Amino acid sequence: MAIFVNENTKVIVQGLTGGQGKYHGLRNRDYGTRVVGGVTPGKAGQDVDGIPVFDTVADAVAATGATASFVAVPPKFASGAILEAAAAGIGFVVCITEGIPAQDEAKVYNTLIRDFPGTRLLGPNCPGIISPGKCNIGITAGEIAQVPSADGPNVGIVSRSGTLTYQALYELKQKGIGVSTCVGIGGDPVPGTNFIDCLAEFQADPETHAIMMIGEIGGSAEEEAAEYIQANVTKPMSAYIAGVTAPAGKKMGHAGAIVSGGKGTAQGKMDALAAAGVKVGLNPTEAGELMAEIVAAL
Amino acid sequence: MDLFEYQGKQYFARYDIPVSRGGPADTVEEAIKEANQAGYPVVVKAQVQVGGRGKAGGIKLADNEAEVREHAGNILGMDIKGHVVKRLWIEQASDIDEEYYASFTLDRAAKKHLLMLSAEGGVEIEAVAESNPDAIVKLHIDPVDGxxxxxxxxxxxxxxxxxxxxDGAADILVKLYRCFTEGDCDLAEINPLILKPTGEVHALDAKVTLDENAEFRHPEWDAFRGLTEMDDREKMAAEKGLQYIGLDGTVGIIANGAGLAMSTLDVVNQVGGSAANFLDIGGGANADVMAGALEVINFDDNVQSILINIFGGITRGEEVAKGIVEAMGRVDLRAPIVIRLDGTNAEEGRQILLDAGIPADKLRSEPTMLDAARAAVAIAK
Known part of the structure; x- marks a missing residue:
């Protein structure tokens, strides 16, 4: 088992003929992901290293039976691409695009909720998702993810920050701890999939025995997750929150990470998680070490 | 991007939101010219991006040219909580019957737009929220419905x-919402929104934050650049398209991804050092970007060591390495580099750095983020 994606997931890449789409789409395929098609309007009939390209997502779905899509198109076109995938019946859309206007994101999110409840969006501005050994959609370097062991214990990872997602995978790899699925939810203001969505899936997944969570300053997603954990998560957890030393009121790189009005501080988030029984590390390495202790005790 | 009050009012005017007649002024003579055009009495307002301007003496009423001369002279160059006043906004003074508060933002938890409206405006809305929360109407708006x-x-x-x-307030709310959505604002706030004795409703202040991600569809935003509150380091970084924030420490930081960059700051702090900056070179950074980042760091005299923390996803290790080698050929770096390089094509990257034959006192590699932070902090001390 794994959450959201597994060895049976058939993936199309929207933007396969573009630089990012081609590079990461082919890397995903090399990893073993079933990349069955690509979509670029006007380029139907072509192929990218043997992967057929279609004009529309609907055509790609009809021809390949794809169930997931990897959106790797520029910000201007990302909203349209996500909604096109949803309209074509794709159940799981991963959007790595960075720099989508917040107004567009809010509109896409609420359109999906209302008109396409069967579609889950991961991202935008996220590294993607990897179920090690089975499926890798997005930009994660597959070799840094430890394949889960058949009898466990295995860890599920959920992270709001891109590069810290890799850091978390890497920490567990160093310690030989298997990962069931690693989900990068992205740091944008309106992520399609949030911490709680992933925590619920991990809690229900028999292959996941413990959960590692990486958050960052800004917003209240970590505090909401802490409340959810307190009430619903029985699997042991470790966590790290980036931005302890970030000055207040400064926008740290992307829309997600800003502390304002004393809200969304790293300390507040760490306290909330600790109160919910999560072991909180002061840096990613420490969170990995805490997870190693948790796993050793399982 | 945070707009100054006068820019916010110019932006509001594009969406037909009534604002006072006025103009910006950088000198006393310009202030007098604007005041004469607007018609007396006028208000002379310091343009700084910090609250409490009025209390600090940065907002003054002037009945005639002599008073404009006096107030403009006093306020230009004034230091308000560390912000030096370089520009004034001169506008026609308004008669005020009542003061309200109105704003639109995105409520991230609800994932909907949020209107906040209160009959108790003119003061800090946080204070109202604290003392009398019922006085603020909060209304969620589905972005699909508007x-x-x-x-x-x-x-x-x-x-x-x-x-x-x-009638007047509802009309302004609809226009302000259009400004917020079509105008791609993260925040569109009017405080105070005033009712005049004549019955007109009018925006007396403007606080606007634009979403930089939407810049591609707003060529009109170009006019708002220039008079920014960035320091020289931040200006240089902005010209190079880098996400940079100047801090006061001695370890220059370059990382890819906001999360990793913040985490690098945290770790430097934990091992007893202090960061000179936050710098996120972003996803997919190539050699040029890395070279530009090093130039910006090198420009900061406080920097004693440079910590490069890269975990490649979109960013490829060999590109990072090429950038470092190229930058070291192009720029005479004052401080030594400590690098930690992992992820996509990290081995190729490390090999490129080795092959370049850079002496160890100029560049060294460390296997982990913590080791690299310790080494960089040790050099900086």
């Missing part, structure tokens, strides 16, 4: 605005 006139009017009724203000 805000119509009837809903806006009902919000005004709920906020207990007087009957004679309802």
């Amino acid at each position: 805000l119509d006139e009837a809903t806006a009017r009902q919000a005004c009724v709920d906020a207990k605005l007087p009957e004679r203000a309802l």
Whole structure:
């Protein structure tokens, strides 16, 4: 088992003929992901290293039976691409695009909720998702993810920050701890999939025995997750929150990470998680070490 | 991007939101010219991006040219909480019957737009929220539906605005919402929104934060650049398209991804050092970007060591390495580099650095983020 994606997931890449789409789409395929098609309007009939390209997502779905899509198109076109995938019946859309206007994101999110409840969006501005050994959609370097062991214990990872997602995978790899699925939810203001969505899936997944969570300053997603954990998560957890030393009121790189009005501080988030029984590390390495202790005790 | 008040008012005017007649001024003579055009009495307002301007003496009423000369002279160059006043906004003074508060933002938890409206404006809304939370009407708006006139009017009724203000306030709310959405604002706030004795409703202040991700569809935003509150380091970084924030420490930081960059700051702090900056070179950074980042760091005299923390996803290790080698050929770096390189093509990257034959006192590699932070902090001390 794994959450959201597994060895049976058939993936199309929207933007396969573009630089990012081609590079990461082919890397995903090399990893073993079933990349069955690509979509670029006007380029139907072509192929990218043997992967057929279609004009529309609907055509790609009809021809390949794809169930997931990897959106790797520029910000201007990302909203349209996500909604096109949803309209074509794709159940799981991963959007790595960075720099989508917040107004567009809010509109896409609420359109999906209302008109396409069967579609889950991961991202935008996220590294993607990897179920090690089975499926890798997005930009994660597959070799840094430890394949889960058949009898466990295995860890599920959920992270709001891109590069810290890799850091978390890497920490567990160093310690030989298997990962069931690693989900990068992205740091944008309106992520399609949030911490709680992933925590619920991990809690229900028999292959996941413990959960590692990486958050960052800004917003209240970590505090909401802490409340959810307190009430619903029985699997042991470790966590790290980036931005302890970030000055207040400064926008740290992307829309997600800003502390304002004393809200969304790293300390507040760490306290909330600790109160919910999560072991909180002061840096990613420490969170990995805490997870190693948790796993050793399982 | 945070707009100055006068820019916010110019932006509001694009969406037909009534604002006072006025103009910006950088000198006393310009202030007098604008005042004569606007018509007396006028208000002379310091343009700084910090609250409490009025209390600090940065907002003054002037009845005639002599008073404009006096106030403009005093306020230009004034230091308000560390912000030096370089520009004034001179506008026609308004008669005020009542002061309200109105704003639109995105409520990240609810994932909907949020209207906040209060009949108790003119003061800090946080204080109202604290002392009398019921005085603020909060209305969530589905971004797919938008805000119509009837809903806006009902919000005004709920906020207990007087009957004679309802039409004007509802009209402004609809226009402000258009400005917020079509204008791609993260925040569009009017405080105070005033009711004049004549019954007109009018925006007396403007606080606007634009979403830089939407810049591609707003060529008109170019006019707002220039008079920024960035320091020289931040200006240089902005010209190179880097996400940079200047800090006061001695370890220059370069990382890819905001999360990793913040985490690098945290770790430097934990091992007893202090960061000179936050710098996120972003995803997919190539050699040019890395070279530009090093130039910006090198420009900061406080920097004693440079910590490069890269975990490649989109960013490829060999590109990072090429950038470092190229930058070291192009720029005479004052401080040594400590690098930690992992992820996509990290081995190729490390090999490129080795092959370049850079002496160890100029560049060294460390296997982990913590080791690299310790080494960089040790050098900086």
